Amino acid sequence: MGSLLEVENLCVDYITENGYVRAVDSVSFVIEEGKSLGLAGESGCGKSTIAYSLMRLHRPPALITNGKIKMDGKDILSLSEKELQKFRWKKISMVFQSAMNCLNPVVTLEKQFFELYKTHGITKNKKESRKMAEELLKIVGIPPERLKDYPHQLSGGMRQRAVIAMALALKPRLLILDEPTTALDTVVQRDILQKIYELKEQFNFSILFITHDISLMMEFCDTVAIMYAGKLVEQAPSMKILKNPHHPYAYGLKNSFPSLQGEIKYMEGIPGIPLDLNCIPKGCRFQDRCFKVTKICFEEEPGRSSRDGGFFYCHNPLELVKEI
Amino acid sequence: MEAQEIKKPIFSVKNVTMDFKVARKGFLAKKSTIRALNDISFDLYPGEALAIVGESGCGKSTICRIAMRFYEPTSGKMFFNNENIHELKGEKLKQYRQKSQMIFQDPFSSLNPLYNIYYHLKRPLELYHPSDKETMYKKMDEYLTMVGLTPPKEQGEKFPHQLSGGQKQRAYIARVLAVGADVIFADEPTSMLDVSIRLGVLNLLNKLKRDLKKSFIYITHDIATARYFADRIIVLYAGHMVEWGDVDKVICNPKHPYTKLLIAAAPDPEREGKIDLPVIRDEDTEIRQWTPDSKGCPFRTRCPEAKEICARECPEPREVEAGQFIRCIHG
DSSP states (O other): OOEEEEEEEEEEEEEETTEEEEEEEEEEEEEETTOEEEEEOOTTSSHHHHHHHHTTOOOTTEEEEEEEEEETTEEGGGOOHHHHHHHBTTTEEEEOSOHHHHSOTTSOHHHHHHHHHHHTTSOOOHHHHHHHHHHHHHHHTOOGGGGGSOGGGSOHHHHHHHHHHHHTTTOOSEEEEESTTTTSOHHHHHHHHHHHHHHHHHHOOEEEEEESOHHHHHHHOSEEEEEETTEEEEEEEHHHHHHOOOSHHHHHHHTTSOOSSSOOOOOOOOOSOOOOTTSOOSSOTTGGGOSSOOGGGGTSOOOEEEETTEEEEOSSOOOOOOOO | OHHHHHSOOSEEEEEEEEEEEEOOSSSSOOOEEEEEEEEEEEEEOTTOEEEEEOOTTSSHHHHHHHHTTSSOOSEEEEEETTEEGGGOOHHHHHHHHHHEEEEOSOTTTSSOTTSOHHHHHHHHHHHHSOOOHHHHHHHHHHHHHHTTOOSHHHHHTSOGGGSOHHHHHHHHHHHHHHHTOSEEEEESTTTTSOHHHHHHHHHHHHHHHHHHOOEEEEEESOHHHHHHHOSEEEEEETTEEEEEEEHHHHHHSOOSHHHHHHHHHSOOTTSOSOOOOSSOOOSSOSOOOOOTTOOSOTTTTTOTTOOGGGGTOOOOOEEEETTEEEOOSOO
8 A cells, every 4th residue: 555645854934923933843744544543742843734734724923834745646735726726625625623603604504515516516506415415424324314404403523524524425545533422422432433433434534643642543543653742752542552562652641531441540640831932942852751860861852763563763662661 | 439439429419400591482471491511420539530422502501500509500509529509608608719610612701811821710719718929930840841831931921822722721720729729620621722732631621530630510512531531421302311420431332322423423533434424313403491380202203213111201210330320211
């Protein structure tokens, strides 16, 4: 299988009163065809900023200042406005956190589907569009007669499913899920995620899954990348990162979720507060909160080291973590 | 359990039922009634945390709101130290307001942005524990240190916008301590916080429970943190208590089909492969609305084991194991 999307040294800056703030700093990753990549990290670490730059949704004050994004060998960053319109949704589509904000509240679902098909030149016939939309709603588990409803008449879970149906309407190659289920209950959340992964098998698209719920991600993604303060700190296959995280931050994140099985242990979480991107320290960005910090961490930025099926950036990696 | 029987409950709820009137579609249409809570009873002992879990709309927060006297229950009573909280007046009411406090979900809107943290702590101290300026500041510094906002002199001078979400929640907890609350109603206190911060706040609440013998009602939809923090748990479905008891017994060995479903749905990376949710798929997987006329078990439409009798009557509570109760004919 080849790689579908390649991101190389991506940098995104926000222009503020105090100069540039680099929200994403030389991030590189690859998503392979039919695979899913999870992007984890706390709020403000740049997860969503990456997703937005893949779709070229950034508007000033956000600027993509460096890097390459290639999909199927084509450079996304050099697309013109017109090409972009065709590219978005057809190649990459996105499901946002709040479904109510993506659906137009004064237009029925049927019409929203029709507009989608019309703009992308699939069909201009209302009956035909209706048929296709019904088909899609059936796939995500909404009764087709709800097509006549307005968004507010649907429940939270249904709205999110309707948005997923819309995201799949043009059979995209990559689906970006930006915290798709954070606002939903656990039962509905699992229901929807299982549905998405069934569909992934069926249509063979790739997934970029963004969330801060790392336990959910471990369960659903093939590969997991962990971000801290705008940088990727570790990437590896999910089972390997779960069993044997190398970066102390990855270890801390994993240990922030109490388990449902086994004994209740005292858990520490991660001490301190997230890094302020306005004042980035010299050396490693995680220095203030790290429990394995040594002198070199304050002086030098750690380089890239490889591990089984991935890589990490740390001077003092955890070699093997007991008690799993 | 035996040790608890000797202890006196600090807060108890007896058969509380709450109805809400809601307007229907159309101008002249009659109002309909929704039963948000049905026959809720529980006791809370000093130094104990009781978790209430359930999906959104199941009535978790309504319990808090009744306890805070926002609403009066349709029937049933709530007691604080053996006094009905909805009949308190004058000095007693002031005392109750002091002893019971809430922690809200959103720390960004629960602090006044125009005043610094010291101000938030000073107000309740002036009201409930008046003393001279020096002791007051000493006390405030003590509370700030207790919740982990150090150095207190520096943090106390800060305004809410200068603190991160977790720090704000800690500042709010310091305020609750300053009031002198014994029963703390924590309504999703950690769900707005970052994952890495969340556990720190939970550990803080745990410390207050252990060292200061505060009692907590911990409302959440995250069953894993409920297990981490609470001693006992109540699982709520459509305003009904469907399963309750010892937190370890309920979570490790759930008996009610809904509890089983909740636990199966919780993310757990250690689990391998796909799991089948033990549930019958509804038209929509949302909660059913309960009205005073509804009959039977509230979960029956989604229950894989539902029988004909489930539609006729709501099962009475029974003890399946020592310290674990369910309202279900199965299990």
